[in-house]
Amino acid sequence: MRILVIEDTILLGEAIADRLQKLGHGTDLIGNGRQAADWLRHQQVDLIILDLNLPGLNGDALLAELRQRRNVTPVLVLTARNGIDDRIKLLDLGADDYLAKPFDFGELEARVRALLRRQQGYASDISKHGNLVFNRTAKTVTINGEPCTLVNREFRLLEIFLGALERVMSKEEITDKLFNADETPSSNTIELYVARLRKKLAGSSVHIQTLRGLGYVAHVQPSENTP
Missing domain, CATH: 1.10.10.10 (Winged helix-like DNA-binding domain superfamily/Winged helix DNA-binding domain)
Incomplete structure (x- = not known):
């Protein structure tokens, strides 16, 4: 499946992309929110992994823009915000799931599987x-x-x-x-x-x-x- 990683921390973004590529997914990496928003006007992916603190356009605004465009691609948000109000806001903006930083790559892979499975209409792996x-x-x-x-x-x-x-x-x-x-x-x-x-x-x-x-x-x- 094709996955877009939007993460401005180069080492983390490359680590996520490399991990997903080794699992056989086609993976693209963009480190700027505005560039990602423009890229998604012309490209389709099966899943977006989105960091919130981005240059150009922050993750909250990017997520809101995608949903306003009626882009229903599943979005997994990576966030250092642990407050319940922050999590509620993300879900209300249209996030499908979130993962608190720092995170375990095994959990990231499990959440990716779950979102892709849900998109395909399967209840189980x-x-x-x-x-x-x-x-x-x-x-x-x-x-x-x-x-x-x-x-x-x-x-x-x-x-x-x-x-x-x-x-x-x-x-x-x-x-x-x-x-x-x-x-x-x-x-x-x-x-x-x-x-x-x-x-x-x-x-x-x-x-x-x-x-x-x-x-x-x-x-x-x-x-x-x-x-």
Whole structure:
């Protein structure tokens, strides 16, 4: 999934972005609130991680501006403010969750998973699709109870498809979700990833169909091995 980190403390921002990239997310980092607001007029992401003390435009104002634009992207706020009134204000402005500084990266990852899961309509980190079980927390996939080994980008690509079942997704949309703005994948990169994922999902209930000129659509079909 594609995540925007808005944090002006360079070391912290880079640490968060690096951690998320290692988990397979496409991650962008911006350190100025005004620049982030302008960037979001032309780019779509699946989650925003937002610091409050920003140059150009502070986080409170940026959050309010996004919601006024009817931008409903989930926002996780990083804040050193621990007062109950501050937290109420953030939630009223439209924050989906907040994390007090200093924080543990394990908790950050858990909150990211929860917000992305909620956005995709799943109540649990474990979802079953026919004979395929997808575990976001453990980053595992099983088919008929047997492990299916996926590298980070393959795992995230499957997550993207499972979050958009029965919906046609163009190569451009998948690229935007899988890579950050600084990466320049070649025109056939998505085709290669989809081909590799299809091969590994052979025998599963999840099928990825190519629609020439349009992109891809994922379906869950009954499997003869499904109980």
